[in-house]
Each structure stands twice: as structure tokens, then as C-alpha cells.
Amino acid sequence: MDLTPFILLTVFGLQTAIPIAIAADGELVTEKSGILNIGIYGVMVIGAFAAAAADVAFGRSMGPASAYAGLLAGMVAGLGVNFVFAFLATKIHVDQVIAGIGINIFAVGITYVFLERYYKIDGTPNANTLPALFNVGGLTSGLTLKISPLMAAMFVLPVVVYLFLGRTKLGLHIRATGENPKAAEAAGIDVVKTRLIATAIGGALLGAGGAYFTIDFNPNFTPDPTGSIIPGFIALAAVIAGGWKPHYVLGMSIVFGATVALQYVLVLPGALIYLVMMLPYIVTVAVLGIASKSLRPPAALGVPYKKE
């Protein structure tokens, strides 16, 4: 039996899952504090652009290590955008869904403006990519699976997020804020501050997920860097379908990543590939429909908190 399609699916599926899983972890931390950010895609695009720009800028002076500078820049940019979002959501009580839509549109516009102004509209110049931790070679005809630091992060992060939310004081505060902000406030927790911190942490992870596209998967930033993956909404889907639990969220991210990767692996006649592309979203709607009574979203998710 020819195992090639399965190997291809595993390799492409894992690679596609990286940005989805990392962003989903970021969104998970954010949502646990009661903030719903559907502008994941926008934050990721800005993170991707910042990463590419830093990668190019430091390419001369730092050599191959500039990719790490790019990763850092992506995380800082994501943190910044999400912090502004959290500020709007907690201090000015913006409608989080609408603001998320705004971020998605703004992010694409602003990165294109930067591209047009400082680079070429078809993309930033090629720069370094993250070096592989190790390569898994000899899988099938010449294909190697690059285990990049971000792929390692994909598997380590859920553990970290689990411990952070479950075992640290800040994590406890975040969960309390997301479940019942009034009670949290009564217990002496600063709800606004906690939500700002949680959203900022989430933003750094969204930025890292976006950076994957420009310092790992590709060596540069091109318009529409994420292509047909649309990782923002799939990450949102993974958080919901994973029931706000880090290990399930990772599982769903990999399942969704593999679903998206099917289009690179299956040689389907013509239009059928679009039917495959519907799957992650159908799965999410089905999970919501079937399991919504047993899913436990943070009780105060998306509800602005106003002190009395």
C-alpha cells in the first residue's frame, strides 16, 4: 500500500496547523478573560508584516538570527494591536464583534499602505527564515518535515497555557474575570487590568501565529500572506470546537489544519476541492449545534463590564 498521501497529509497538515494552533492558544487566553476578539485575522496580518519588516531590517546586522528578531517584532505588534483592542473594549466599551470586524479590515488596509510606501506592493524582499530545530528526512521522495521552533511551540504552548490558566494566580484571576466579573471585582480582582493583560498576552501569541507566515513558511510578506488558510477564523473555530480546553483546542487545530491541507494532497477533479474547504466551518457549526449545551464558554464572554 502506498503511504505517500498519508505522509503528505501529515506533513502539510502539521505545517498548516502551526499558525492555527498558536493563534488559537492566544484567542483562548483572551476569551478566558471574557474578551471576544474576532479580529484574529487582522492581528495576525499585522504581526506577519511586523515580523517580515524586522526580519528585513535586521538581516544585515544579525545574519540568520534576524528571523528571531522578526518573531519578536511580530509578537510585540500583535501585543500592541490586541492591547489597543482590549483598551477599547474595557475602557470605551466598544462592541467587541464590530471592533473585531474593524480590525480585520483596517489591518489589511494598513499593511498594504506600508507595503506600497516602503517596499513594493507585491511583497517585502526575501529575508531569513527560522532555522529548523531538526529535520525529519526520508519520509517519501525527497520530502523532509522541518521541525521549526514554531512547530515545537505549537505542542508546548497548550501545556503552558493549561498550567498558566490553571495553576497561577494571574490565570485564576483571568478565569474569574471571564466567568463572573462582578464576583471577581468583589474578591478584589481588578477586572479591567486583568482583561488588558490577558488580551495582551493573547495578542503576542496571535502575532507569533501571524509571523509564522513571513519568517517560517515564507521568507517574506506578500499581500494576503495567509492565502486560502484564513487562519483567523479557523483559530476562532478551533477554540469553540475545542470547548475552551487547551488540549482539545490543539487537537481541533491539527484536525482543521489537516482538513485545509487536504486540498494540497488530494488530486480532486476540479471543483470538488471547495467541498473539502467547507469542512472546518461545518464541523464548528455542527459542534456548536450538537454540543452547545455541554460546551462551557466563559460565562461573561463578549459582555462589556461596567463598574457600578
Add this chain to the structure above:
Amino acid sequence: MSRQIGAALVGALKSAIPSIVALLLGLAASSILMLAFRLNPLEVFGSVFVGALGTTSGQSLVLTYLASYILLALAFIVPGKAGIWNVGGQGQAILGGISAALVIEFVPLPPILWPLAAVLVACVVGAVWASISGMLEAYRNASAIVTTIMMNFVAQAFASFLLLYVVAIKSRTVSEYNYVVFPPAATLPTFPFYNTSIMFIVAILVAIGTAFFLSRTALGYNIRATGLGARPAESKGINPRTTKVIAMLLGGALGGLAGAGDVLSVGRGCLFVACYQEGFAGGWFGGEGFAGIAVALVAANSALGSVFSAVFFAILASGTAAVFQNVYVVWATQGIIILFMAAPYLSRRILNAGWRKKQWT
């Protein structure tokens, strides 16, 4: 009667003041952004307005966008009045559009009946599609915000599948322009002197009808009562779940109607890849469904007000398309405006501060 309409208009304008302030704040913030990039905001907005209103083709585009924007704003407003978030106008329009196109392709009918049947089918498909999310929210507690977003992607992919499948079974080679033009008998009537259909008039009439429906009919009352809370609605003998689903059915029908307009209008009157994608983007990054939400927000969820705010957004979109300049800055501007739209609290606070000052002096 005319006095009633006048009073309704004044009411709509008054309730829209906070969002107009937010709009101005958004424009101001965008101007600062433009200045940061050494662009002259007056020049950018000037070129947009000249591009949209200076030529017949620009004006035609304004009218074409106007139809979609009004209908998609209504698709957001009607379920919104019942307290249910329809972020799925995009998907409903896409499926409505594609099913209208399928009727034209496969069911030849006499001239006037043909587009009518296509429009009707589009409305039904949009309604059924939206009702899935409606039922999931009403009976399964699954947030419609999330399900409608997810259903947008399903609709997009499914429509792409149908599109290519139709190309295949009709064994048509897609032309270099990637579209096939419909026979004139199948498309909507042209509006005289402009390269657009009468769809925008239909949309304005539908907006007036929706305002009447929401404020003057029993069902409209039920919808608004449900939006104010499930418990109070139940105490008035209204079933909030059924009402939510009905509101979503109506919203979906409006979305489907918008999609049919996109596909069956002159200048669009065509099926297939390039044309189809351009149609549903509607001059708005992320799709015209999201433009509809922005329109509804500026109109403060008033059905009549959405006509006026749709004019503004249609000019913005058409002007950008016409001048091909500073497109990306205008995209960023669209995002900033939506961000400010999300903050009614902010503009209300600014307005209140103004009020207090007035009282003091």
C-alpha cells in the same frame, strides 16, 4: 401620512446623531493616519467624491452599491431588532446570488417572470440559510455571531463549487474575462441613462416597507419585544424562539435579495468567477456583507436611516474603485470608521459633555 413619514425621518436622524459623530471621529482619525503618510486627507477624500459623483460610470457604481448596501444593512437590522446578530449577510448574499444565477442558467422562463423567479428563489435560499443559524441560537443556545461567520465561509466555498461545477456541466469554456453574460430577458430592467438596474429603487422601497413593518405590524412588534428580552416578551404571550427564527428568515431573505441584485444587475448581469467575486466584494474589503453592517451601525439600526448612510458608504466605495488611487488608505479608513462605530458609548459621552457645557453657559 406625510407628516408621519416626516416625523419618522426626524426621529431616525435624531437617533443617528451619536453614530454620525462616531463617523466624523473616524474620518478625523483616518485623516491623521493619512497625514502620517504625508497624504493630504482633503485630496484623498476629494478624489473619492469626484471619482464617485463626477462621471456617469462612477454614479452608476454608486447606485449599484447603494442597492446591495441598503439590503444588507436591513438584513442585519431586522434580526438585530429581535436581539439576534446576523453577521452572515455576506453568505446569504452569495448563496442568494448563486441560486439566482442557477435559475437563469437552467430554468428558461418568459421575460418578466424569469428575473422575478430568480429573485424569489434567491430570497428563499437566503432565508433558509440564515434560519439555520437562527434555529441554532433559538433552540440550541449556539451564538449566531459565531455560526453566521462560519456559515459565510461554507457559503463561499459551496458557491465556488457550484460555480465551477456549472461551468463544467454546461461544457462552457470560461472566456478570458472569466464570465458568461446572461440574456437581457433574464436580467433586471435597466435604470434609464445609467449603467445600473432598478435594484436601488427596489432597495429603497424595501427599506420603507421594513420601517413600516417593524413599527406598525404585529409581527414587527413581536420582533422588537423579543429584542428587549425573552422574559418580557413571553409575558406578553410572544414565543421568543419562534420570533427569533422568523426574524432571521426575514434577514436572510433580504440578504438573498441583495445577492440576486448583484448577479442580475446590468454591468454585473453575468455569472462566473471574476464577475461573481467582484460582485460580492461590493467595493468593500471583506465583502459587502460587512459593509452592510457598517451601514446599519451608522444608521443606528434604523431601517430608513440605512438609506442615507448607505449613500455615504456607496460613494466611498465607488470613489475608490473609480480613481484607483489610495485604495489601501481608504480600506484602512473603512476599518477605522467601523472601529469608531463600535463605540457608541464614546460619542454619546462626547455629546453629553457638549450638552452639559450648553447648560452651563
